[in-house]
Amino acid sequence: xxxxxxxxxxxxxxxxxxxxxxEETKKQVEAMLxxxxxxxxxxSFYKSLEFGTGGLRGIMGVGSNRMNKYxxxxxTQGLAxxxxxxxxxxxxxxxxxxxxxxxxxxxxxETVAGIFSANGITAxxxxxxxxxxxxxxxxxKLGCQSGIIITASHNPKEYxxxxxxxxxxxxxITPHDGNIIEEVKNIKDVNEIKFDGPSDRIKxxxxxxDKLFIAEVKSISLNPDIxxxxxxxxxxxxxxxxxxxxxxxxxxxxxxxxxxxNVPEQDVVSGNFPTVISPNPEEPEALKMAIEKAIETDxxxxxxxxxxxxxxxxxxxxxxxxxxxxxxxxTALLLTWYMxxxxxxxxxxxxxxxxxxxxxTTELITKIANKYQVEYFDVYTGFKWIASVIRELxxxxxxxxxxxxxxxFLPGDYVRDKDSVGAICMIAEVAAWxxxxxxxxxxxxxxxxxxxxxxxxxxxxxxxxxxxxxDEIKAxxxxxxxxxxxxxxxxxxxxxxxxxxxxxxxxxSGETAAIEQPEPSDVLxxxxxxxxxxxxRPSGTEPKIxxxxxxxxxxKSRSVFKEAMYAANSRIDKIVTDLKLG
Numbered sequence: 001x002x003x004x005x006x007x008x009x010x011x012x013x014x015x016x017x018x019x020x021x022x023e024e025t026k027k028q029v030e031a032m033l034x035x036x037x038x039x040x041x042x043x044s045f046y047k048s049l050e051f052g053t054g055g056l057r058g059i060m061g062v063g064s065n066r067m068n069k070y071x072x073x074x075x076t077q078g079l080a081x082x083x084x085x086x087x088x089x090x091x092x093x094x095x096x097x098x099x100x101x102x103x104x105x106x107x108x109x110e111t112v113a114g115i116f117s118a119n120g121i122t123a124x125x126x127x128x129x130x131x132x133x134x135x136x137x138x139x140x141k142l143g144c145q146s147g148i149i150i151t152a153s154h155n156p157k158e159y160x161x162x163x164x165x166x167x168x169x170x171x172x173i174t175p176h177d178g179n180i181i182e183e184v185k186n187i188k189d190v191n192e193i194k195f196d197g198p199s200d201r202i203k204x205x206x207x208x209x210d211k212l213f214i215a216e217v218k219s220i221s222l223n224p225d226i227x228x229x230x231x232x233x234x235x236x237x238x239x240x241x242x243x244x245x246x247x248x249x250x251x252x253x254x255x256x257x258x259x260x261x262n263v264p265e266q267d268v269v270s271g272n273f274p275t276v277i278s279p280n281p282e283e284p285e286a287l288k289m290a291i292e293k294a295i296e297t298d299x300x301x302x303x304x305x306x307x308x309x310x311x312x313x314x315x316x317x318x319x320x321x322x323x324x325x326x327x328x329x330x331t332a333l334l335l336t337w338y339m340x341x342x343x344x345x346x347x348x349x350x351x352x353x354x355x356x357x358x359x360x361t362t363e364l365i366t367k368i369a370n371k372y373q374v375e376y377f378d379v380y381t382g383f384k385w386i387a388s389v390i391r392e393l394x395x396x397x398x399x400x401x402x403x404x405x406x407x408x409f410l411p412g413d414y415v416r417d418k419d420s421v422g423a424i425c426m427i428a429e430v431a432a433w434x435x436x437x438x439x440x441x442x443x444x445x446x447x448x449x450x451x452x453x454x455x456x457x458x459x460x461x462x463x464x465x466x467x468x469x470x471d472e473i474k475a476x477x478x479x480x481x482x483x484x485x486x487x488x489x490x491x492x493x494x495x496x497x498x499x500x501x502x503x504x505x506x507x508x509s510g511e512t513a514a515i516e517q518p519e520p521s522d523v524l525x526x527x528x529x530x531x532x533x534x535x536x537r538p539s540g541t542e543p544k545i546x547x548x549x550x551x552x553x554x555x556k557s558r559s560v561f562k563e564a565m566y567a568a569n570s571r572i573d574k575i576v577t578d579l580k581l582g
Contacts, residue, residue, distance in 0.1 A: 083121060126209075133415045306420070355374055473543075480536060485578060530551075
């Protein structure tokens with residue numbers, strides 16, 4: 001253990017013992033200081049939680065690097081100070097506040113509402129848990145200057161988090177995120193946090209906002225006539241113990257679907273997520289119970305959302321009538337293809353529409369956009385960057401849809417964050433459309449691959465926890481920059497994109513070019529001669545480094561789909577070996 005780091009965290013912990021913190025907090029800090037093993041102490045105090053791609057997120061507990069009343073309080077006080085400064089000209093400043101099902105989420109939400117109220121800001125607090133996209137919607141609907149949702153999305157149960165939104169309903173980005181962090185850093189004493197504001201400045205929101213939100217979700221439907229014909233499509237839905245337990249079924253019914261099957265064990269709202277190891281729709285285990293229910297009821301589609309209701313996971317039947325999971329790229333592909341093709345069929349495309357994806361999401365979306373002559377944008381990971389493009393083009397061009405490989409999609413511009421509610425309704429509509437046209441979703445996906453080329457993706461995440469883990473991840477990125485691979489999977493690397501230096505270089509010709517992005521980001525991408533794309537980035541919200549693989553192989557017909565999948569997986573295996581990740 002580094003002596004300087006240990007001394008620094010001990011000094012920080014002592015400040016918590018001497019400050020105006022509650023007795024239970026002090027008791028826990030004292031226990032960490034007395035423990036001969038300093039690991040927990042260091043992890044709890046070696047840094048302060050900061051806004052990343054998803055806001056503030058961390059393990060719940062005492063310490064500056066943990067989610068607790070005081071770190072949440074400091075973040076909120078800093079945000080309140082910034083709102084009061086930025087919107088000083090307004091006679092009333094307003095924020096919307098929501099929370100998910102996690103342990104302490106209601107407590108944190110009420111703490112946040114009290115702090116805003118104490119700072120002269122009207123706080124619109126939902127009566128109970130609500131999905132993340134509804135908070136984004138509420139900010140815009142009520143004309144709020146900011147908003148907060150207390151959630152750690154799909155993280156394990158020991159985590160909680162704090163997503164901050166700006167007045168356009170999107171998550172906070174530059175320059176506001178940096179400015180808020182500075183305001184938080186300026187709070188040197190816990191006594192500067194105004195915890196208890198007047199209750200008359202806290203307004204409670206209920207079902208009236210739910211109805212408005214669902215009406216907007218319904219408005220994006222493109223084929224209500226087909227849904228009317230296929231209304232009895234069997235759909236199994238699971239909220240995985242979270243916020244969409246009522247919202248998604250209500251939204252599906254508003255679309256016209258009448259055969260919605262729930263998973264009773266997972267309708268239980270609980271921050272302990274009792275039926276899953278991780279409440280993440282990206283994980284096969286999280287959809288296991290829903291798939292079992294679909295087999296039992298002979299359903300055609302399985303859908304689930306994560307606990308805060310922004311990500312979705314789906315499962316469909318293959319050519320052997322077995323359920324298979326659909327990854328985030330494939331979901332985005334199906335939804336983008338459907339929305340763009342239907343806009344085209346209806347003559348809605350005027351040349352002023354656009355779609356957005358993240359740089360690590362499948363390149364097939366680019367090909368679809370090109371076919372329909374719809375402008376597309378590539379942005380950083382994190383839906384706030386998709387929202388940023390929507391904001392910049394608002395009033396000039398029309399956003400159709402956008403998504404990311406990490407199971408997030410927004411079909412329409414009614415909010416400024418990914419939305420599982422709208423995305424699940426839309427994927428159900430795609431299933432109804434496919435059935436009306438004599439296809440399954442599986443066959444439709446294969447047909448898209450045959451037209452635009454078959455690509456296969458894989459994500460490998462390497463977890464490295466704590467201070468030592470963060471140092472190891474940093475060293476890995478430095479090594480890739482100093483010694484980039486010459487070839488991967490038997491194919492030459494012909495393009496390297498370094499988003500930290502915002503430079504694209506061809507290692508074969510030596511040519512370089514600038515990358516257009518709003519700011520640098522710690523991401524590397526390697527493109528090979530055979531069309532493969534490998535992206536490497538440390539997570540902004542979790543202690544891990546992520547490797548994204550996308551490879552292309554030929555697909556001539558549905559009958560050779562499995563052979564194409566095997567060839568693609570073999571190619572990814574070779575690349576993984578070359579990168580020494582296996």
